[in-house]
Amino acid sequence: MAPHSGQLKPAVRVENLVRCFAAKTILDDVELDIREGEFVALLGKSGSGKSTFLRALAGLDHEVKGTGTLETPEKLSVVFQDARLLPWRTVIQNVTLGLPGETGQEAGRKALAEVGLAGRETAWPNQLSGGEQQRVALARSLVREPALLLADEPFGALDALTRLKMHDLLRELCAKHRPAVLLVTHDVDEAISLADRILVLDEGRFVEDLRIDLAVPRDHGDPRFAQIRTRLLSRLGVDAPGRRAA
Ligand SMILES: Nc1ncnc2c1ncn2[C@@H]1O[C@H](COP(=O)(O)OP(=O)(O)OP(=O)(O)O)[C@@H](O)[C@H]1O
Numbered sequence: 501m502a503p504h505s506g507q508l509k510p511a512v513r514v515e516n517l518v519r520c521f522a523a524k525t526i527l528d529d530v531e532l533d534i535r536e537g538e539f540v541a542l543l544g545k546s547g548s549g550k551s552t553f554l555r556a557l558a559g560l561d562h563e564v565k566g567t568g569t570l571e572t573p574e575k576l577s578v579v580f581q582d583a584r585l586l587p588w589r590t591v592i593q594n595v596t597l598g599l600p601g602e603t604g605q606e607a608g609r610k611a612l613a614e615v616g617l618a619g620r621e622t623a624w625p626n627q628l629s630g631g632e633q634q635r636v637a638l639a640r641s642l643v644r645e646p647a648l649l650l651a652d653e654p655f656g657a658l659d660a661l662t663r664l665k666m667h668d669l670l671r672e673l674c675a676k677h678r679p680a681v682l683l684v685t686h687d688v689d690e691a692i693s694l695a696d697r698i699l700v701l702d703e704g705r706f707v708e709d710l711r712i713d714l715a716v717p718r719d720h721g722d723p724r725f726a727q728i729r730t731r732l733l734s735r736l737g738v739d740a741p742g743r744r745a746a
Pocket residue numbers: 521522526544545546547548549550551552553686
């Protein structure tokens with residue numbers, strides 16, 4: 501009965517997933533299980549198909565259906581690089597959209613407090629910084645208590661310091677709410693900082709599936725952190741930090 505004991509059933513099950521655009525195969529017979537509460541980061545070179553895969557899981561790609569097994573929970577939320585808030589609605593209205601009554605309002609206020617935006621309920625999106633808008637987007641996702649959170653480069657547009665703060669926030673929120681997560685990112689350190697497991701997509705397949713057993717919060721100075729980084733960079737075709745493989 502304990503939520504984290506023993507056998508966790510998969511929140512996501514993908515088998516034989518194929519996606520082609522014109523003559524080009526982007527996802528080639530992909531297989532993946534993500535367990536309940538598992539935090540998975542997805543790395544890959546630009547154009548390798550990360551967003552295509554996430555869109556398939558989000559149910560946003562109708563062409564992909566019917567090519568294999570694609571089981572995802574009904575309650576899933578998606579966060580993108582841009583917050584995609586409705587500019588004509590206040591912050592609380594954005595968060596509680598579709599959630600009825602005082603219960604919805606209360607849940608919205610609680611979610612905003614959790615992302616550090618208590619007191620900003622009646623602000624308009626354009627009165628918030630980019631980082632604050634992403635906090636609202638996270639609150640909007642988590643207020644629905646999703647079993648699966650799909651995040652496509654959610655911090656890609658933020659400055660380095662804000663990004664680090666958002667890592668802490670996302671880690672805390674996920675530890676508390678325990679959704680399964682698929683985080684698409686270009687940032688190897690972000691992946692190692694946050695994920696239980698890291699996948700690398702290349703040429704239509706997962707070429708790496710690495711479990712990260714380091715304690716959290718992760719110590720970037722830990723030699724094992726550096727080893728994992730080197731291994732992932734090598735998979736991504738980078739032979740040393742900052743240098744491209746020939
Ligand atoms: N709707 C589409 N029609 C045609 N080609 C597409 C479409 N969507 C994506 N592609 C192609 O599929 C490939 C994978 O795109 P995708 O956006 O999934 O890559 P990505 O790994 O997320 O890239 P990036 O890291 O640059 O965001 C690219 O070559 C892209 O041009």
